[in-house]
Amino acid sequence: MNVGEPRAMDALQQCFSSTGAERALQARRQFFEAGIRPSGLVSEAVIQSWLRSQRQHCHGRGLSLAPVSPSRLHATQERCRSLLLALQHELPPLEQALAGTGTRVMLTDDKGIVLHVSPAAMRPRDERVGLNMSEQAMGTNAPGIVAATGQACTVTNSEHYFDELHAFRCAAAPIRDVHGRLAGILNLMVEEQHFSFDASPVVGMYATTIENTLLQAQSHEHLVLRFQVTPALLHTPLQALMGVAADGRVAWMNGTAAQLIGQLGPGTCNVQELLGHDLTHLLRLSSQSVPSPLRLTSGLGVWMQVQLQTSHGLGTHLDTSTAEDDTSALATQPTAVTEAQPQATLREHSAQLIKETLDHHGGNVSQAARALGISRGTLYRRLRGDRDDHF
Secondary structure, eight states: OOTHHHHHHHHHHHHHHSOHHHHHHHHHIIIIISOOOOBTTBOHHHHHHHHHHHHHTTTOOOOOOOBOOHHHHHHHHHHTHHHHHHHHHHHHHHHHHHTTTTOEEEEEETTOBEEEEOOTTOOTTTOOTTBBOSHHHHOSOHHHHHHHHSOOEEEOGGGSSSGGGTTEEEEEEEEEOTTSOEEEEEEEEEESSOOSSOHHHHHHHHHHHHHHHHHHHTOOSOEEEEEESSGGGTTSTTOEEEEEOTTSBEEEEOHHHHHHHTOOSSOOOBHHHHHSOOHHHHHHGGGOSSOEEEEOTTSOEEEEEEEEOOTTOSHHHHOGGGHHHHHOGGGGOOSOOOSSOTTOOHHHHHHHHHHHHHHHTTTOHHHHHHHHTSOHHHHHHHHHHHHHHTO
16 A cells, blocks of 8 residues: 555545534645645635635735725725615515524625625624625635636635634625626625525525626616516526617626527627527517517527616616606617618617507507506607607
């Protein structure tokens, strides 16, 4: 038996016989004391974070709990205003769900700067808005790993780089914007205890919900398509979302949409090529209040709803004071893009759809408004706006 075999057998025995906390401690000893890569004892994401943290803190710099400057925090909050609005829409049900678990909710920006921490049982010393959770400041931790990699992760007590953080467990997931960039990080954390549930799918589900709200809020002058293989999944975290511009170009899509249409990498950005339906057909679905069955290019059958999005974003979800105007996305949106008018605006298409609907109902404004899913007042304002545009 060579010298390496006892060491390998010991590691294998520890993997099967010890608890998770014991495996993490063993991994730390192997990594920091013996210089051995502890594969199988902790996740690869944690090992890579230890390596990065070791390089960044190699000169003995310790844990930094100081918040960023007030000016930087203010600039970060302004930059992340849409993200914070999206969080506020989803925060009450999340905090209610976690109320009996001792779990706190944290939101950071893409760099790891804390924008929100649920107030219950906070310790002002080290958990406050403005705290820098990046690996450069706090070593290995879940939001720091997501900020560095863009991938969801969970970090248990002993997996934190600094001993001062070993009381915490955290699970974090990314939130992306309409450009596909990391916009923020949702983090769940407990102190001096284990998670009483599997935190990874919970934080992933709520991060997806916040992301879907953010995507729609940032989608200006687009058709917003929501679809799934069953209508029961629409308006849930499992719905597919896609934003389509007036020229038929797909401006953005969420991860579920990319999976359903098989667009998992760079490819075509034309909605007709992706879905098998042109913009005219999709635009007409915006007047329907119930999901419509569609067959995609792949042959997959889905149920789809279409919303004509105003330049104000997701007003009805984030600002109830503008509910009437924003639920009537037709007030400023299109019906079709034709070959004769490839650059036609959403307003022009909207006017055409309203005219066709009025003609179909013999000029009856009440019936036309009901068919379009808007109020009579909104329809009158839209008609007045069209007349004013011609003077």
